[in-house]
Amino acid sequence: MISVSLNAYLALSVILFALGFLGVLVRRNTIVIFMCLELMLVAATIAFVAFSCYNGTMDGNVFVFFILTVAAAEVAVGLAIIVALFRRRQTIQVDQLDSLKN
Amino acid sequence: MTQIMFNFLALLVVISAIGVVVAKNVVHGAMCLLLCLVGVAGLFVALDAYLLAFVLLLVYAGAVVALFLFIVMLLDNRGDQRPGVKHLPLYARLVALVLLLAGTASFLARAHLPSPALGAAPGVGASLKLYAYQLFTTYLLPVQVIGFLLLIAMLGVIVLSRKHEVAEDAP
Structure with missing residues (x-):
């Protein structure tokens, strides 16, 4: 039934991870950086589910459960930090948050 | 049939991920993220992981993207008209671009894992x-x-x- 090869899924996962990493590197808005982090997590889950399906084991699928849970907790805490940061500094652009630099 | 579906979903996922990275408006970026997650859920269905597709839609598309939109609404940041990309020196851009492309290309060119042929039976992910x-x-x-x-x-x-x-003592 499944005719797509495992390599195709892994290639998609790598491309998605690279795109997320690129976003984390170049964007200035903290919220966009956070969304790109989510892209990287989702790329990892694609690889997990593909390996799990093609190897016939359950462990990758169960691990994706944990990744989803940790990602949800991470988003909640991260966005709370961003809100606290905005209250304190009135900006969420990463190049203006440079108190440690000077 | 599966190949066509995979190609369509992969294209959707990659294009919407590019949308997340390049979107000027954060709300548009969040919408692209939503589209990307829907595509990934479709891929999970193609991989027989129905429960995970459902959970992904519920947790990510339902809760996480909504939380992102809520925070964007809370922190109205439209006063900033500068471009959304950091100012990096030219050499830093070049090095980052070359490293990223080299990493992706080396994986795509050299990683050829044996892909076991799956039968007509549904995979393990289908069983609750x-x-x-x-x-x-x-x-x-x-x-x-x-x-x-x-x-x-x-x-x-x-x-x-x-x-x-x-x-x-706020600055």
């Missing part, structure tokens, strides 16, 4: 019983740890979002 069995036997301790982690995250968010009465 297996999930439950694994979660309550092999992974019982991680499940409890994750529950504790969620509790701590909730407490942390409450502490972080509380207003401090004492005005600290």
Whole structure:
């Protein structure tokens, strides 16, 4: 039934991870950086589910459960930090948050 | 048939991910993220992981993207008209671009894993019983740890979002 090869899924996962990493590197808005982090997590889950399906084991699928849970907790805490940061500094652009630099 | 579906979903996922990276408006970026997650859920269905596709849509598309939109609404940041990309020196851009492309290309060119042929039977991910069995036997301790982690995250968010009465020496 499944005719797509495992390599195709892994290639998609790598491309998605690279795109997320690129976003984390170049964007200035903290919220966009956070969304790109989510892209990287989702790329990892694609690889997990593909390996799990093609190897016939359950462990990758169960691990994706944990990744989803940790990602949800991470988003909640991260966005709370961003809100606290905005209250304190009135900006969420990463190049203006440079108190440690000077 | 599966190949066509995979190509369509992969294209959707990659294009919407590019949208997340390049979108000028954060709300448009969040919408692209939503589209990307829907595509990934479709891929999970193609991989017989129906429960995970459902959970992904519920948790990510339902809760996480909504939370992102809520925060964007809360922090109205439209006064900033500068471009959304950091100012990097030219050499830093070149080095980052070359490293990223080299990493991706080396994977795409050299990683050829044996792809076992799957039969007509649905994969292991389709069985809810297996999930439950694994979660309550092999992974019982991680499940409890994750529950504790969620509790701590909730407490942390409450502490972080509380207003401090004492005005600290803000710059």
